[in-house]
Amino acid sequence: MSHTTALHAAPAARAARQRGWTLIELAIAASIAMVLAVLAGSRLVREVDDAAAQATGTYLLAIKGAMDGYLVRHYDALAGGAPVAGVAQAFAPTLAELREAGLLQRGFPDRTPFNQAVAIRVERSGSCPGTGCRVDALVHTATPLRAPGASEPDPGILAQVVMATAGYGAAAYPDQPALMRGATHVLPNPLGATAGVVGALASLDTTLFQQFVRMRDSRNPDLQGSLDVRGGVRLHDSLALRGTAGDCLTATNTGVLTVQCAGVLQTKTGLFRADNGSIVQIDPVSGIVASQRVRAAAGLSTDRGSIFDAADAQPTLRVNTGQMIVATGAGLALSVVGRDLVGHAGVSVDRLGVREVAAANTPCLSRISTEAGANAEFARTSAGGLLVCAGGTWRELAAMASTGTACAPNGAFATDSASGTGLVCRLGVWMRADDLLSSYVMTGSQIVASGDTVQKPACGRLGTAAGTPLIYLLPQIESSKASSFTRKAVDAGTGWQVQLLDYDGTVLGGPAKAIAQVYCKY
Helix, strand or coil, X not given: CCHHHHHHHHHHHHHHHHHHHHHHHHHHHHHHHHHHHHHHHHHXXXXXXXXXXXXXXXXXXXXXXXXXXXXXXXXXXXXXXXXXXXXXCCCCCCHHHHXXXXXXXXXXXXXXXXXCEEEEXXXXXXXXXXXXXXXXXXXXXXXXXXXXXXXXXXXXXXXXXXXXXXXXXXXXXXXXXXXXXXXXXXXXXXXXXXXXXXXXXXXECHHHHCCCCCCCCXXXXXXXCCCCCCCCXXXXXXXXXXXXXXXXXXXXXXXXXXXXXXXXXXXCCEEEEXXXXXXXXXXXXXXXXXXXXXXXXXXXXXXXXXXXXXXXXXXXXXXXXXXXXXXXXCEEEEEEECXXXXXCCCCCCCCCCCCXXXXXXXXXXXXXXXHHCCCCCEEECCCCCEEEEECCEEEEXXXXXXXXXXXXXXXXXEEECCCCCEEEXXXXXXXXXXXXXXXXXXXXXXXXXXXXXXXXXXXXXXXXXXXXXXXXXXXXXXXXXXXXXXEEEEECCCEEEEEEECCCCCECCCCCEEEEEEEEEC
């Protein structure tokens, strides 16, 4: 072989060797690539599962936060086993009910990132209701958590869920499926011995919780210091202010305010208004103003007097000093000065009774103010007559007496107490005035001669009777030799014609005269 041939053969051999090594390398590279692809796919799936697990933990943590608020808001009802408004089952609220109550966002999903439904279970422990009552709420998946395509729960994924719950989560691992184990608690699996259940626990530790006053707390906080409230205070029951002697001021929700202890209600003004609009107003300036009656069992009293004081045996209007005045719109009407009642205008009564009894012509003393004037005091006799105190002696104004009884002085007048007729004291005896007074009333008297005419008087009516004219002829100068003569008055219509006749019917001779007296008879 020539050198040239050898030179050409060497590159060919090298080329052949290089083509063999390339196929092997490609095979190895493809195998490695396949392994890497499988590893990368497995890692990607793992990362997806881990992300879903962490999202599930966050999902459970959000519901746990909602249940924290639920337990605080409804602690008293849950501790006492009472129903909760808006929740069908107080110990198993749903996500829809939590959303409706504002404890979860409106758009919060109903299922976990692994497409699982959740259940909520509230349990009490300790002495409920009471200070030792503890309330817990477990939020858990309703089915075991399994990765897509897996037939059994993956402990790693379960751990990822628990890690994302900030220490509040728990899971039922395959090695102990009957228990849900977490960082701070171990609970019985609500689904029995089913592995893969994950959840979060919301707890209300009442040991510390009971030390604080909370919203809608039904306990008595028994605060030991002052309390300032800047807003309004509305009480739905009674209010009591307590002192050393007990409740000193109470106000009930029925509108009753009771003040005891010192019993002082200090206010600038007071206004009491009834449902019908009637008022009583108490004002230090204007006094007490009432639109209805004022009723005082012990009476009414001021510095100047009292009215109907209970200490008086009879209802009494009492003035301490000075005089009492009664005034109307027309001016001063009455005044009481000392013991005198003074009327400043006319006095009109149905009857007037005089109490003092005295005897006529006996001494009397003035008891009425001198402003009434003289002869202004009256009394009565035992018979009912009226006396006036005049000059220190009782003088009878209107006497009552009986006909035929003794009297004094002569000329006094009285009224017969039996018949009501007038009496006159005559000769020391009461006589009927009718018996002493004639029914003839003289109207004139004149001297007449035979043939004269005397005018008849005009007799008017006197009371109920009409008067009748009468004439009487009395002798004055008469002379006759006969044993008889005649005086007569002949009716001449409006008068009488006087005739003085002798026994033979002739006119008396000489200066015969007569006295004509004219009367009206009733």
